[in-house]
Amino acid sequence: MKILWNECWLEALRVFRNRYFIFWSLIMPIVFYVFYTKVMVQDVGDPKLWEKHLLMSMAAFSVMGSSIMTLGLRLVQERNQGWTTYLKTTPVSGAVYFIAKMAGQTSVHIFTISVIFTSGGLINGISMPAIEWITAGMWILIGAIPFLALGGLIGTMKKSDTASGVSNLIYLALAVTGGMWMPMEFMPKLLQQVAQWIPSYQYAAGAWSIIRGEAPGLVGILVLIAYTVVFMILSIQRRRMQEAI
């Protein structure tokens, strides 16, 4: 248990020392938020609701990004640099290492969600019942599991350059098609029709429901679970294949 805690703490510390993380996961979402609610205000009906809606989008955007990019890249790098091999000679089990990585990442997410919620709340004076803040935060935290699994899948890639390119691409594609940057109503018809099968849309939509006082839809939850299972099966298979050689 002590090992897990140490590993988790150090992992979180490493994430915070990463400039890319600070830029993409903390600064960018807040800059976007200010831009879309203060500078380029769109006509989306109820402005207060839009401010809350976009705040959820940005928190989800941030957490999704660090789930996909940080975790996956770390795994690839540590394997390529031999650190994973070194760990195999120590008493630490692979499972503890992996769980600690996940836990470290999750604690980082708790921090980013708090920062983004607080800054959004202050910038636009958003007020919501405490229960909505908390459930929305929990949803964004737990709903990130499929993206952590996706990060794990990217973590099976051989080269860190490929992994970095691919994860950036997937991240931005998911952000746009999930309606995190722009409401779905402004998107092409075709995209609107398939949106409910896109994990990032369902992820953000859960939070959007919560701030409207509704529960996240069952379809959305099932879609996210299905993606988690698929990503996990794929990465287990890839790992097996690599170990067989």
Next chain:
Amino acid sequence: MTTIIDCMAVGKSFKGKSAVKDLSFQMKKGEVVALLGPNGAGKSTTIQMLLGLMEPSVGRVTISGQNPKLKAVRERIGVMLQEVRLLDTVTVKEILQLVRGYYPRPLSMEQLTRLTGLDESSLNTRTEKLSGGQKQRVSFALALAGNPDMLFLDEPTTGMDAIARKTFWKSIRELAERGTTIIFTTHYLDEVEVAATRVLMMNHGELIEDATPAMMKKKLGMQRISFLTDAVYRPETYQGLAATDIRIDGKKVTILTGNADHSLKILYALELEISEVTVNRGTLEEAYSQLTDSPEVS
């Protein structure tokens, strides 16, 4: 004395090419074994199989009678592998504390810094900012973190400067005196003499020698006599010098010999026009090239 490492008829092949063939040896508690051999001889593959990082194609390895992959074994071993880069964006102190936490009875930070010669300022440095030699010191500290009974060191001194190397072997001797069982690979013959109690030599994946360092030195301890000459002598001139190899490169002549005293006596008796005579210890590489050139050696 109890057998600690038992390597039983172990072989490993990659895609039909065999890297290690029918390797059998045992190590007793407190032995310090130097595993030698030219590049590609199978040393690293052997170390990896001893550690259970690689599964032997045939044969079996046990450590204290157990599978090397067991947690109970891992708690008692320390390892320095080639091509391991340290975890980045952490300080040396942080990484040492982390790894110390993996073991039930870790060495104290004071002992670790003393044995590895890491100073306070490098403890607070991020690993990615260290020099190559400092990184090796940290790797050594990681190997010692769990207060191991056994050390597996694959080319531990690569990248170390002279001072770091000296501290390193001093600590290895201290650990050996405490009864730590050690196996290491190296490219430096003097390191073998300083530290090893036994030498294992591999070539083409096979064990070709199992001897004491003194015996090995006799066999491998080539000396290099070199001198300058303005006259152009033919190689035949130097016949009778008991040389194993003669190289002529312009004015410079280099003679490899197993017995420099004898060779020098004959060289001076020839009364040649030579100057700047120097005698050096030959390198292990030179000894290996002798071995690989003459198949009858094994």
